[in-house]
Amino acid sequence: MTKRSNNKICKSADKELENxxxxxxxxxxxxxxxxxxxxxxxxxxxxCCKLCANGPCRITQDAPKGVCGATADVIAARNxxxxxxxxxxxxxxxxxxAARNLKSIALAKGELKGKKxxxxxxxxxxxxxxxxxxxxxxxxxxxxxxxxxxxxxxxxLTEKMAYAPRYKRWEELGILPGGAKSEVxxxxxxxxxxxxxxxxxxxxxxxxxxxxxxLFGLTLTNLLxxxxxxxxxxxxxxxxxxVIDPDYINIMITGHQHSRxxxxxDRLIQPDVVKKAQAAGAKxxxxxxxxCVGQDMQLRGAHCTKxxxxxxxxxxxxxxxxxxxxxxxxxxxxxxxxxxxxxxCDELKIKQICVDPIAKKANAILxxxxxxxxxxxxxxxxxxxxxxxxSRRNSVPMKLLPEHGNxxxxxxxxxxxxxAFLGDSWKPLIDLIAAGTIKGLxxxxxxxxxxxxxxDVLTVELTKELIKKDILVLTAGCSSGGIENCGxxxxxxxxxxxxxxxxxxxxxxxxxxLNFGPCLAIGRLEIVATEVAEALGVDMPxxxxxxxxxxxxxxxxxxxxxxxxxxxxxLHLGLPPFVTGSELIxxxxxxxxxxxxxxxxxxxxxxxxxxxxxxxxxxxxxxxLNLP
Numbered sequence: 001m002t003k004r005s006n007n008k009i010c011k012s013a014d015k016e017l018e019n020x021x022x023x024x025x026x027x028x029x030x031x032x033x034x035x036x037x038x039x040x041x042x043x044x045x046x047x048c049c050k051l052c053a054n055g056p057c058r059i060t061q062d063a064p065k066g067v068c069g070a071t072a073d074v075i076a077a078r079n080x081x082x083x084x085x086x087x088x089x090x091x092x093x094x095x096x097x098a099a100r101n102l103k104s105i106a107l108a109k110g111e112l113k114g115k116k117x118x119x120x121x122x123x124x125x126x127x128x129x130x131x132x133x134x135x136x137x138x139x140x141x142x143x144x145x146x147x148x149x150x151x152x153x154x155x156x157l158t159e160k161m162a163y164a165p166r167y168k169r170w171e172e173l174g175i176l177p178g179g180a181k182s183e184v185x186x187x188x189x190x191x192x193x194x195x196x197x198x199x200x201x202x203x204x205x206x207x208x209x210x211x212x213x214x215l216f217g218l219t220l221t222n223l224l225x226x227x228x229x230x231x232x233x234x235x236x237x238x239x240x241x242x243v244i245d246p247d248y249i250n251i252m253i254t255g256h257q258h259s260r261x262x263x264x265x266d267r268l269i270q271p272d273v274v275k276k277a278q279a280a281g282a283k284x285x286x287x288x289x290x291x292c293v294g295q296d297m298q299l300r301g302a303h304c305t306k307x308x309x310x311x312x313x314x315x316x317x318x319x320x321x322x323x324x325x326x327x328x329x330x331x332x333x334x335x336x337x338x339x340x341x342x343x344x345c346d347e348l349k350i351k352q353i354c355v356d357p358i359a360k361k362a363n364a365i366l367x368x369x370x371x372x373x374x375x376x377x378x379x380x381x382x383x384x385x386x387x388x389x390x391s392r393r394n395s396v397p398m399k400l401l402p403e404h405g406n407x408x409x410x411x412x413x414x415x416x417x418x419x420a421f422l423g424d425s426w427k428p429l430i431d432l433i434a435a436g437t438i439k440g441l442x443x444x445x446x447x448x449x450x451x452x453x454x455x456d457v458l459t460v461e462l463t464k465e466l467i468k469k470d471i472l473v474l475t476a477g478c479s480s481g482g483i484e485n486c487g488x489x490x491x492x493x494x495x496x497x498x499x500x501x502x503x504x505x506x507x508x509x510x511x512x513x514l515n516f517g518p519c520l521a522i523g524r525l526e527i528v529a530t531e532v533a534e535a536l537g538v539d540m541p542x543x544x545x546x547x548x549x550x551x552x553x554x555x556x557x558x559x560x561x562x563x564x565x566x567x568x569x570x571l572h573l574g575l576p577p578f579v580t581g582s583e584l585i586x587x588x589x590x591x592x593x594x595x596x597x598x599x600x601x602x603x604x605x606x607x608x609x610x611x612x613x614x615x616x617x618x619x620x621x622x623x624x625l626n627l628p
């Protein structure tokens with residue numbers, strides 16, 4: 001197998017996973033961290049510019065301007081806006097594909113598994129139709145029409161999706177977004193050489209991108225996929241590497257676009273396909289969840305129990321999952337698919353297949369999926385995977401980890417399933433918060449990274465500190481994978497909570513950490529916050545609610561963060577974004593933003609200190625609401 005680059009390894013909150021990776025002969029991100037330990041100070045502070053041939057320019061005390069005259073404030077703002085625009089573009093691509101897929105299914109009169117969600121969207125959008133298919137086409141068209149508007153034409157659905165007090169504030173600030181794709185385009189153009197040099201103007205554009213990202217790329221993607229694939233249902237499920245069953249042909253999925261797998265997951269359990277697997281020597285096919293699309297499939301796992309084995313881990317667990325030797329193919333359609341898996345796939349003869357050209361991997365075959373070509377594409381994919389299984393299983397050793405993770409994590413939590421569990425009302429939750437039994441809510445969301453103590457270390461430790469303080473934690477994103485594999489989403493984790501939260505969890509039989517699924521489900525958390533705020537008759541910044549992306553990783557996380565700031569929420573990060581070389585940007589994000597939207601950034605890399613800060617914020621918000 002491939003030799004490691006060194007003998008050092010990144011730590012993990014998941015010690016069983018860490019010990020497993022220590023003994024692996026393959027090179028993983030856990031090994032490569034040490035080779036990248038030296039960081040560029042100019043890059044960290046966001047004050048390096050390479051937009052023109054006079055550069056790269058680096059801002060120092062002795063050289064406070066680039067050759068063109070750009071200051072640290074301008075350079076950092078351009079770099080930040082360009083990153084937020086790229087992250088927003090990723091999410092807009094996802095919602096565009098989800099809407100196109102829904103429309104294609106409806107026009108072909110295919111199966112729509114989430115008709116309650118379709119009706120919700122029709123009510124919200126003011127749409128009427130002759131039947132469900134007509135309604136679905138109109139819903140999809142409404143989304144697509146907004147996405148394709150020019151920048152100077154405001155999207156219609158923003159007002160229909162947003163909480164009214166928030167919409168009013170965004171209108172006052174002049175940050176209502178035009179067409180979502182045009183806003184990404186404009187954000188990119190603004191940051192080009194010798195164009196926009198107003199840092200505050202660029203930061204306001206980040207908020208516009210945050211709004212379109214959140215309401216469209218996050219919230220609407222969830223709801224459109226619910227219509228196609230089915231609504232989440234509460235259930236207990238296994239998580240971790242234990243879900244891998246070597247008796248089956250195993251397919252690991254990575255990315256963010258669950259609707260791209262919906263036809264495949266149904267096809268794999270049809271009798272003729274199962275017979276092909278059995279003829280090859282397997283019991284059948286199984287899909288192993290990894291990254292956010294695995295979380296999304298787990299969220300709707302009640303609809304696919306025959307094919308879905310469970311969620312094995314987040315982005316930085318993917319190399320270990322492949323190294324078990326029991327995965328026969330990787331199907332990917334978006335990011336969080338690490339380039340580091342490619343040599344492992346080659347060495348272990350694992351077939352790599354991409355179904356979206358925007359995420360083509362270097363050594364993967366491209367089988368572009370559209371609804372119209374789905375039958376031929378999926379049949380080709382199945383043949384490729386069976387061929388991979390036959391060629392590799394007798395020649396590749398297996399190294400399984402059957403005890404990893406746990407067998408009873410609570411999944412299927414959504415704004416609908418949780419509310420139904422509470423009796424179709426948020427009143428029980430509000431009453432618990434009002435009484436102080438639960439002090440408040442914390443959204444622990446976003447990515448996983450290998451900094452801040454190691455893989456998921458700050459995220460897991462912060463979550464433990466929060467539940468100790470009787471703060472209910474709601475999660476979404478790759479961070480959920482680490483938290484669930486560490487056991488915090490089992491009912492037994494109630495023992496780690498403070499007395500109030502512990503009593504509630506024991507009474508209801510739930511864990512103190514509720515998993516809403518993929519990073520897209522940050523949009524579901526926004527729905528919960530909106531409905532709770534509406535029930536209380538307050539604006540969102542007044543809620544005893546904090547948001548943490550403790551171990552954020554990539555540009556999509558920055559777009560998520562811009563949404564959180566637009567909502568008016570305190571936003572915690574373990575590491576600052578690459579803007580600290582600009583005193584102006586730091587002041588706007590950390591202080592001035594409070595007067596604009598109510599939100600602001602907090603940076604702290606210590607779990608105990610961060611939890612104390614959160615508790616103090618929640619206490620102050622409780623006092624403002626006259627709660628004890």
